Amino acid sequence: MSDVTRKIRDQTWEEFETGTDSSIVFYPVGSIEQHGPHLPLRTDSIIADEFATRVATQTDGLVAPSFQYGYRSQPKTGGGEDFPGTMGLRAETIQNLIRDTVSSLSRDGVERIVFVPGHGENEFPIREGIDLYLENGGSTEFMIAAWWNLLSDEIKETVFSDIEGGFPGWPAEHAGVIETSLILHFRPELVRRDRISDDQANRSPAYSMKPAPEDFVPDSGSFYKASHASAKIGKRVSENVVETLVHGIKKEWSI
Numbered sequence: 001m002s003d004v005t006r007k008i009r010d011q012t013w014e015e016f017e018t019g020t021d022s023s024i025v026f027y028p029v030g031s032i033e034q035h036g037p038h039l040p041l042r043t044d045s046i047i048a049d050e051f052a053t054r055v056a057t058q059t060d061g062l063v064a065p066s067f068q069y070g071y072r073s074q075p076k077t078g079g080g081e082d083f084p085g086t087m088g089l090r091a092e093t094i095q096n097l098i099r100d101t102v103s104s105l106s107r108d109g110v111e112r113i114v115f116v117p118g119h120g121e122n123e124f125p126i127r128e129g130i131d132l133y134l135e136n137g138g139s140t141e142f143m144i145a146a147w148w149n150l151l152s153d154e155i156k157e158t159v160f161s162d163i164e165g166g167f168p169g170w171p172a173e174h175a176g177v178i179e180t181s182l183i184l185h186f187r188p189e190l191v192r193r194d195r196i197s198d199d200q201a202n203r204s205p206a207y208s209m210k211p212a213p214e215d216f217v218p219d220s221g222s223f224y225k226a227s228h229a230s231a232k233i234g235k236r237v238s239e240n241v242v243e244t245l246v247h248g249i250k251k252e253w254s255i
Contacts, residue, residue: 006056006057006061006062006063007062007063007065008062008063008064008065016062016108017108017109019062020062020105020108020109020110022060023060023061023062023110024056024059024060024112024113024114024249024253024255025062025063025105025112025113026052026053026055026061026063026064026113026114026116027052027064027066027101027113027114027115028045028048028049028051028052028063028064028066028116028117028118029066029067029070029094029098029115029116029117029118029119029126030042030044030046030047030048030049030066030067030068030069030070030117030118030119030122031044031068031069031070031071031073031078031088031118031119031121031122032045032068032069032070032085032087033070033073033078033083033086033087033088033119034073034078034079034084034221035175035179036175036196036197036199036220036221036222036226037192037197037220037221037222038175038191038192038193038195038196038197038222038226039183039190039191040183040190042068043118043175043179043183044070044119045066045068045118046118046186046187046190047118047147047182047183047186048066048116048117048119048147049063049118050182050186050238051116051118051147051238051241051242051245052066052114052116054238054242055114055116055242055245055246055249058242058246059246059249059250059255060255061114064105067094067101069087069088069089069094070089070094070118070119070122071090071091071119071121071122071124071125072088072089072090072121073086073088073121074208075212075216075217076171076201076204076216076217077121077170077171077174078119078120078121078174079174079217079218079221079223080212080217083221088121091124091125091128094122094125094126094129095125095129096129096132097129098125098126098128098129098130098132098133099129099130099132099133102129102130102133102138102140103133103136103138106133106139106140110140111139111140111141112140112142112143112253113140113142113143114142114249115130115142115144115145116145116146116147117144118147120146120148120170120171123144126144127144130142130144143248143249143252145245147241147245148170148178150240150241150244150245150248151178151237151240151241151244152240152244155236155237158236159177159178159181159233159236159237160177162228163177163225163228168223168224171204171223172200172201172204172223172224173224174222174223174224175222175223175224176222176223176224176225176226177224177225177226177228177229177233178229178233178234178237180196180226180229181229181231181232181233181237182234182237182238183234184229184230184234185231185233185234185235185237185238186234186238196222196227196229197222197226197227198222198224198225198227199218199219199221199222199223200223200224200225201215201216201217201218202215202216202218203215203216204216
C-alpha cells in the first residue's frame with residue numbers, strides 16, 4: 001500500500017472498507033497556533049501527520065484525516081490566544097468531535113486507534129472524547145502517543161549537550177530547537193530561516209496566571225534557542241520517536 005492510499009482521505013469507500021479489516025487507524029490531532037516568526041501556524045498539525053504516516057507505514061496502518069485545530073493555546077506553552085493567526089477551540093468542541101469521529105470509525109469496523117497529538121493542550125480533550133465514546137458502550141481500543149513523551153532521554157540529552165542551559169523542559173521548547181528541527185526535516189521549504197530567533201520568556205515560574213503577565217511570553221513567540229535547530233537533529237528525533245512508537249504498538253497489540 002502506498003503512502004497516498006494509506007491516507008483515508010484519499011481512498012474510495014471500497015478501498016477504505018477493505019483496509020479496515022485488520023488495520024490500526026492513526027489519528028493525528030494538531031493545532032493552528034503561532035510558532036514564532038519562522039515556523040508555520042500549522043506546525044503541530046504537520047508534525048502529528050508526519051509521525052502518524054511514518055508509523056502507519058511500518059505497521060500496515062491507515063491514517064485518518066488530521067484534525068487541524070487544537071485546544072486553546074496557553075501563554076506559557078504556546079504564547080496564548082493573543083498572537084494573530086492562533087485559532088483555539090473549547091475543550092468541549094474537541095471532545096465531541098473525537099467522540100463522533102471515533103464512533104464513525106468504530107461503526108465501520110475499526111478496532112484499534114492510535115491518537116497522535118502534536119499539541120500538548122490536546123491530550124486531555126482527546127482522553128475525554130475517548131471516555132465519552134467508551135461510556136456509550138464503545139469497544140474500540142485506543143493508544144494516545146504524544147511524540148514528546150516517546151523521545152528517548154539519550155537523544156534529548158545529545159541534542160542539548162552543546163547548548164548552554166541544556167534542555168529547558170517541553171513547555172519552554174515551543175518553536176524551539178526540536179520543533180524547528182522536525183519541520184526542517186519534514187517540510188524544510190516552510191521554514192523562514194532568516195527569521196529564526198533565540199528569544200526566551202523573561203521569566204517562567206512554576207505557577208500559571210490568567211491573564212498572563214507580559215513577561216511570561218517572549219515577543220517573538222519562539223521560546224528557546226531555535227538557531228541550534230537542524231534537519232539532522234529533526235531526522236534523528238523522528239527516527240527515534242517512530243521506532244519507539246512502532247515497538248509500543250507491536251508490544252501492546254501483538255502485531
